[in-house]
Amino acid sequence: MTKYYLGIDLGGTKILTALADDRGAILGKRKIMTEANQGIANVLANIVHASQVVLDTSSLSFADIQRVGVGIPGWVDVEAGLVHHAPNLKWEQVPITRLLEAETGTPVVIENDANAAALGEWLWGAGKGACSLIYITVSTGIGGGIIIDGRLHRGKDCRAGEIGHMIIDPKGSRCSCGNNGCLEALSSGTAIANRGKEVVEERRPSILIDFCQGDSSKVTAALVSRAAQEGDHVAQEILTTAGYYLGIGLANLVNLLSPEKIILGGGVMKAGDLILESTKCTLQDITKASSLGSSVEICKAALGDESGVVGALMVARNRLPDDNFHIP
């Protein structure tokens, strides 16, 4: 009898749900809004609703599902099925597994979202076949997942992978965590937007000023990328600088862990190749003496927005990611 699994990528803004069979074929997907500000019960109802829609499309019900895997944007205890802290959902100590099992009547397993995305890319995406890799998502913030010796490295209390809070310039921009010069404060979408806002406020010659009609609060990372693509030197410099710091971050990871691959995902990496080129160039420059930068493969995520939900399916399929993964 065919077994079915549900994967859920629970984001601060959107929920992406996917249904797969045990051969790894994805049978249906559904994206809806999270509506986190309307409370936990509402988010749970949205998860159940989105799942029901994909199940209906395949004429299935929760009773046909072996397990539901959920990627959570925060600090989770995978064993206890508990969300300790998920700032984008405004969740503290939420026993998500128990709550969702009560709603669906189906076993639920959870994983940190960046870890899930790392698993997705490792098993189905750009990381196929690698024994060790680091997945980095560069988006509003910067997060990561680390695969070492063929296993997800969660670290003590499931807290490893906070790549965005690696400090690489203690006198650099302020980070949301309260420290200065974290990678997230230098290379994330938020960092790019903030630098764009400064440029507008400083009245530097840039089409960004036209794009936002002189209103710096309207500047986003996407707007900076568009300006850069249209040849604006100031915007290009912002992206090159973000890539420079990301390159330092990658060099640090390579020196520490010497992974086979580093996979870059997230919205910022999709906005043209200027950042990626600057990142690679910095990495090569820093590691030229040791040639370490040449031994690691730097690539873009292959699954795009779906790394996380595919990873959530992997988690569902294998109960705990330390088990063997069978889906090709």
Add this chain to the structure above:
Amino acid sequence: MTKYYLGIDLGGTKILTALADDRGAILGKRKIMTEANQGIANVLANIVHASQVVLDTSSLSFADIQRVGVGIPGWVDVEAGLVHHAPNLKWEQVPITRLLEAETGTPVVIENDANAAALGEWLWGAGKGACSLIYITVSTGIGGGIIIDGRLHRGKDCRAGEIGHMIIDPKGSRCSCGNNGCLEALSSGTAIANRGKEVVEERRPSILIDFCQGDSSKVTAALVSRAAQEGDHVAQEILTTAGYYLGIGLANLVNLLSPEKIILGGGVMKAGDLILESTKCTLQDITKASSLGSSVEICKAALGDESGVVGALMVARNRLPDDNFHIP
């Protein structure tokens, strides 16, 4: 029949040799000069000589030895028994295993010296019982070894653990590797000595000037430590700053890997507690929001100068460190 093992910690300056039986009892030790500048053959002869001395003391010969483990200060291929690059020995592509096996008639296995020290501390020292730990040696340079999920993490091509070349201030002091602001350029013994030299050259009010009779070239990290211990504020500031950067390095490691323990060894850590206090204080300060700094135990190496040779014995005992370790 009792089995015997030889461990050799091959340093740029000294060779430390130890003999142990298979219950882990150390039967003898010998330290001699490396004399690396007199060439490879001479270094090999010194290793054999030191080994012979400890064997003689126990009325044993190389024929009684199951295996020799050697910790090497450089980039090694543990499978091929090859030293790719060991700058302090001025070795390039030296097939050390083959050469030493020819000299001793005994199987030889090698490991990077910081990895060996990490194994030593993990299995016999401050890291006993930990599932994951990071060992850092703060000496002339800064190196490290990473134990994850009960295994030494060597990384691709055995190149992981280059903790000293994590960049934490791209506008900071120049490192020997050619980059700026590596941890090694900010917190090592060399960094402390260099800052001490600058202080003397700047004629800042410090007893360092008396200690070196105004000759900045005579300033060493040990001299700075002595001045700090005697209450010299300028020297204390140098050590506190070195500890501050080391604390940033530790915070980065904790955010990335969330190890159970971080073990600090090397000569610099033995020179009073000022650096360690500053390091811990910075770590707590950086991680106060996440409380991650409280979940990791920071401790000094328990085996002192012998972490490396004990690790070399572990390597000898277990052929490859991925095998099970039995010595208590």
